[in-house]
Amino acid sequence: MSIIKDKNSIIRMFNVSKRFGKHYALKNITIDIQAGEFIFITGASGAGKSTLMKLLYLAERTSEGQILVDGMNLARISSSRVPYLRRKFGVIFQDFKLIPRKTVYENVALVLEAANEKPGIIKEKVLKILETTGMGKKINVLPPSLSGGEQQRVAVARALVGDPAIILADEPTCSLDSDSAQTILDFLLEYHSRGTTVLIATHNLQIISNTVNGRCISLVEGALTGAAKLL
């Protein structure tokens, strides 16, 4: 496998390691993800799922190895380009990361505003996606007044509203009952069918077994397990 860009690869990691102090959170990860794939990242608690995602949207920098996202080498990207890289991703953060002093609407709209979208379009898109995730009745509420599951649905809405090329979903349904979870999952599958690349970190095996066309990447203490390595 070489680091040269492949026509269909949207994410390529080559021998990537991430160290915090002396502890390796990720060890020697080499993955190649095609545009439009639906990927599950599984592994026990602390296996490195979230860290892998953080490396992609540059919340953390790699300690060793190279990452290419849509042809860009993340190690060489200038800091003024970072926001544009991040707009390629729609991230559902494990801890939601909603802004507590902005309303649900403002939280979701922020993504489009940051991307200089027109006000009319912002309003339309935000209301539509909040309706879809079942949060249409709470658009003017502040996040601390929401239940855990409601917060997660807002986080999903924010990740998807910008129509990103890649969706990184870190435990996107863990705070949801099975009905709501299925709605969100169906929604992600819909994006996938439109060509979006989707990565889901989860330990809910039920979700995985319900999704036939997904590929599974398993991490054990920061390293890929045999199955995934073969891909």
Place this chain on the structure above:
Amino acid sequence: MSIIKDKNSIIRMFNVSKRFGKHYALKNITIDIQAGEFIFITGASGAGKSTLMKLLYLAERTSEGQILVDGMNLARISSSRVPYLRRKFGVIFQDFKLIPRKTVYENVALVLEAANEKPGIIKEKVLKILETTGMGKKINVLPPSLSGGEQQRVAVARALVGDPAIILADEPTCSLDSDSAQTILDFLLEYHSRGTTVLIATHNLQIISNTVNGRCISLVEGALTGAAKLL
């Protein structure tokens, strides 16, 4: 059912409602929980599970109705007694609520320090419980450096370290893989077998079906459903 204290009741809610603005998060809840019971609170996202727990440890005040906890009427309790009420509970918060600038050890020790426990005992208890929840190797780490599941295990450790009379666990295993989740659940069952009252809010039906001797309270949009009402 009368509001008079029953010898075996540790928690009694009588016609309790909680309103946020015009929206009722809880409507007319009447429950009687015996000391040593193992209770599941289920319901869809936004049904009022967390709110019900918040009313018990006085993070929120009831809008209507009465709550008795261990014979104390929560509406009449003086604010200087509130800390002592709260020490009866061990709460696993849905959003963990770890103090970001204190280490894992300090976060857990805090509960015992606040209760004026002796330094020697604090150290022993804290190290033991962190070992049990699988966080023994990370005692000097700050919470923001932990993975989601690790944070949740610290939150569990903190809730249990004080040997509370009542454990309120709000989605205690949602960020955990099934092995870790089972460890935590077994641990809660162990406390239960020693006589601790345990309330778990969850929508993980698997947990519920694995636990034979639990009682299930179901909420739908803030109201008890038929099954629970009969109890």
Place this chain on the structure above:
Amino acid sequence: MLYYFKRVVSDILSNKFLNSITIATIALCILVVGVFALFFENACRIIQSGEQGGKMMVYLGPEFNINMLPQLKFKINALGETEKIIFISKQDALKQLKKDLASRSSFIDSLKDNPLPDALRVIMKKNVNKLETIKDLAVKIKKIPMVEDVEYGERWLGRFLSIFSLFKMTGYAISSLFFMIALFITANTIRLSFYARRQEVEIMRLVGATDKFIITPFYIEGLLQGIAGGIAGLGILFLFFLFLSSGVEKNIPLYMLFNIKFLSIKYSVIIIACSAFLGWLGCYLSLKQFLKY
């Protein structure tokens, strides 16, 4: 731009606590600078009004006669910025001496001749308050024929003016120091309020906002806070001034003479501008720290 203003308004509304604290701090800082400026300005004015610029006595020779006065006055006027020239004839001078000596004045009557010379009291404009200028003028006047001697209290005046200039110098130094302190305190406060909002900033960056998008509302807020703080500070200063000056006028009516004045409008506008700048610069200094990549 309009969009940014909208965001600023919603930001201010959703962070009322942080905003009011920052504005209060700026107002208090401006109050410090303002109080000192007011105190200092008035002290200078009172000292100077006690002094009314330089003064000198010009003693004239016996060859002088009253007809030469207009010409002499003209000559002196030509030499420097004089405010007033008062002629004191030797007769007047003798009368004054007699008065001054009071009970011991009898010997004056025994004099055959008036021993005193005619004289001019020259009062210079207020802005002439440098020892050198006055000295220069004295030397020039002394060169005029008919002038026998010039007296201007060299030692006393020199000393007074040096103290006064020291006072002024220190005052300016302290004013600038206070302004610097105000800047640091404001920057610290703004830094704390960013610190309280760092999570929000971090989230915005993670969802792809550029630094400019994040920073601009903060700058606008800083400017507005500065202006609000400046106005509030001046307002409190004015109340303080009203309170103090009415107290002073009641208790020490003598000093109605030196009516204490508030800062001029020009000065006030400058202070508000400085305050706006303070808010802006405070933001600038604090944001640098929070936007490191």
Place this chain on the structure above:
Amino acid sequence: MLYYFKRVVSDILSNKFLNSITIATIALCILVVGVFALFFENACRIIQSGEQGGKMMVYLGPEFNINMLPQLKFKINALGETEKIIFISKQDALKQLKKDLASRSSFIDSLKDNPLPDALRVIMKKNVNKLETIKDLAVKIKKIPMVEDVEYGERWLGRFLSIFSLFKMTGYAISSLFFMIALFITANTIRLSFYARRQEVEIMRLVGATDKFIITPFYIEGLLQGIAGGIAGLGILFLFFLFLSSGVEKNIPLYMLFNIKFLSIKYSVIIIACSAFLGWLGCYLSLKQFLKY
């Protein structure tokens, strides 16, 4: 107690940023108060040293003769706090007059008799600087036989002393105002730093900590911050003072006379104590807001 100190240390270590900002703000506030106190103290001292307490001339009647001098001096000394009494004989006075009049002194030689009286120059102690005290003394002295007249520049002195007392009064008012401002600013800063830690406080309360358990370390921290800030502020003030006084001494060597002095140790200790109090009170004011049930 020891336990609380341990918690304070770990708190300070884990909140270095908030702590350093608070200490810096307190230091700056103390600096403002200190600079003003220094300026004001020195200004007062210079003005007073230029004046050296009250002075008066006591003119003696013709019946006086030099043998009576010790007795007279004794009497005057008994009346009030005099620093020095200098005898000026009429001969000396005439010589001085001759010198003063210089070229116009010829008429003096034509006098049959010395018209001037013997006199005493009475210089009062520095602390005698109230117009009334001086007036009192003058009246009393005038009643002594042999004393013909007493002169003490009533008008000029009155005016000077009133300005001076106005200056002092304003100075004290401003000092206290600055102290109040320092308090508000400190309280604001501490409030912001609590705001940044409100989540932590909230969590502690939820796990059953009493208010006392939560508050105590904050108070201790406030005190320590106050002391640290006070020391830092005085340190900066001292540097500023060194810089300024060396500059003044170089440029205006004349003023070596009025050697500018730093605040006394007593004063410094008071300021540090005030600063500690500031930190404590700042905590008190801010905590009230955050611990409402």
